[in-house]
Amino acid sequence: MQNAEFFFHKHSSNNMITSAWMATASEIFHLTPAQVEEKVLDLGILPARYKRNQCAISTSEQFTLYKSHVAIIGCGGLGCYVAEELARAGVGRITVIDPDVFEEHNLNRQLMSSLSELGAAKVTVAARRIAEINPAIHLLPIQSCLTIENGPELLQDVTVAVDALDSVSAKLMLASLCSSVGIPMVYAAIAGWFGQIACQLPGDDIVERIYQNIQVENGIEQKQGNLAFTAAVVGSLEAAEASKVILGKGRLLTGRMLVVDLLDMEVNEITV
Template sequence: MMPKDHSLESRARIEKDSQGKSHRVICDPDLLELADILNTPVHQMYLKSMEKGILPLRYFRNMPSITLKQQIILQRSQVAVVGAGGLGGHVIEGLCRLGIGALHIFDPDSFDETNLNRQVFTDQNTLGNAKVEVMQECCRLINPAVQITAHRIAVKDPNQDALFVDVQVIVDGLDTPGDRLILAAIARKCRLPLVHGAVAGFAGRVMIIQPSDNSMEMLYSGKESACSSEHLLGTPVLSPALIASFQTMAVLNILLGKNQAGESRMIYVDLETPSLDLFEL
């Protein structure tokens, strides 16, 4: 009896897209089985598959907006999300589904009932549990190719820069001015782009802050101890869901080297009006 073929090629099949173009694809169960048989980390198995021109079927509907070559870039990338609440949770889910290779999640808190109105990973079963640990488990089920590192800590010291040495982008999912200024200082120290997002009521803003940029200080300097607008106006689910989508797109553009001309702009969205405005800083 011939030994069973455990190659990626043997498990691949042809799938046609809406334009009739053929692509070699492979299903999650086959990738997971091969990773186990060949004693290869799951994330590496997905990367090897794509490097051989075989697209995991889970990413089939990303094409052609995200090409196979770009999907490989994402699989090799690492992103840190600081703050795993309304903004951070939506960003984490989006990046997980997109296929970012590794996510580092930072948040010291546990889910409570006030989170149920907007935070995607909270429900009756997760109340009282650590946010980062719940997200780590949920993301493993959503996409096993993404490595999730859960840090149940607050980022409140500029000397915590060593935690970010392996990432290419930091996402701001925080809600207080003082913490945001510290995170901006860390990003500057690490020479990393910071994707800032903030929400209040039915409005919010997004901005990419480069290491040489002092936009965060322009927005928050002198307000370190002030109550955030989010706490004053509340946060219905609509605003964090939308602003997090803009943040996720910003991360995607940074990692893929796209749309760099818009980095000095702040997007301000008001859902009630509705309106979208761009501000040059």
Template sequence: MAGILDKIHAYAQSSLLPWGETGTIISNEAISMLAQQNTIPGHVVERQALAKSIYPLRYLRNMQSITIKGQQRLLESTVAQVGLGGLGGNLLEQFLRMGIGTIHAADGDHFEESNLNRQELSTLNTLNQSKAYAAIKRAEKVNPSVEFSATEEFLTVNSLPDFLAGADIVIDALGGLETRLHLQQSAAKAEVPLITGALAGWTGYVSVVIPGEIGPADIMGVNNEAEGILGCPAPSVMLIASLMAAETIKILTDTHPTLQGKMLVVDLASSTFETVIL
């Protein structure tokens, strides 16, 4: 990596940072070029830059909220995300922008017009397109430094173990409740923490499930009538996704406290947030 470091220094520039100090930065263009020239992922170049206190410009506004070490941990992390719909599309957008280095996702569904009210990846141009394909195209546009793959498949009990292999964290962005327990159990068998969230109308919940501990899927059942009756308004979807993303970042950067062993219940209609001990 010595050669890479020399090249990083060659493209780095001194700049006044947002928090008032003078520091060293490197542009996204330079990172992409170095990644291509050396046939390595952009997140590897970014990690090397941060190791020398050179800030990739795209993450500059992450700094002070998370540390250099925290950003490095995100860049070297692998996320396995199941679902690319309402919650999943919003989560993917945030993970790409925060700089999680490797993301594997799966969703066998296609976009339809009823998705347009809340799904980040759903546009007039992506109608009838597979959610996996739309996610790949979005990732290329937002952050090419991230190694992103998406499988056009509804995962099963049999296919989940292979999908989760090598992940540092599992994201439950499923719609409905039918298969959430299978995912929770598969994450536990893989000994990987799970971030889960769901909503119906203006209410929703978020939780962190550590392997061997109880999770929402153990107590919520599989009845999806609430979501069908109450709908999925965009503010609820985006808020639950943001809370899940925040818990993911905290787990990956070893920041406390988290919602481990708890369930945060949100009701936007009454503007209330309650924490339930599981």
């Protein structure tokens, strides 16, 4: 590894190293792309792919992101954007949980769906796509539902869970699981032109409070459908919030919820 360290320093310029040199190091020193990226960041050298993350995200914060593990539950409208953005941001381990395959009615909004992938498992497509973006990111595809039974194991050692589920009962179950496992959770829901997002830290029950009046299983998305830009906006807000949880920076959406209205172009904050 000492030789590898010398190599990384030798081939870095302005404390930055290109993906081509990282791939060469991987071959010469028989290291996986993940081992190379971790070692480079540990040395305080920035992989050039993250150049435009600076200085909003420092090199040491980049290392924190790389060592973190995010579980994304649901790989549909919200989940595809969350996975893509967190992978590009540099989160090192991403577990994506979803039992479904891509269907034609997903094509209007789900980032990773395409004609050629209809019938393919969403999580498999996600793993393939993220590997093409950055082979150093470990995306673990779980093609099943998250349940009370498998939840504690799947959420083990997760830094933050991201809710990209499509039913109220599943969201409540995830919130309860995160509470019992003791991990933070980023919550969001969308319908038509509207979305809402909040953050639940261990010991809090904001998702339960949000749904305290419900009488039915599904919301107005049954009538209003789900739109591409709403999924992209709210999924991106989730990715930002999850990154803040990991980095311990900024002001989290705890005790409050953002309500996004793309029809009237309004963002309202309510104390929940």
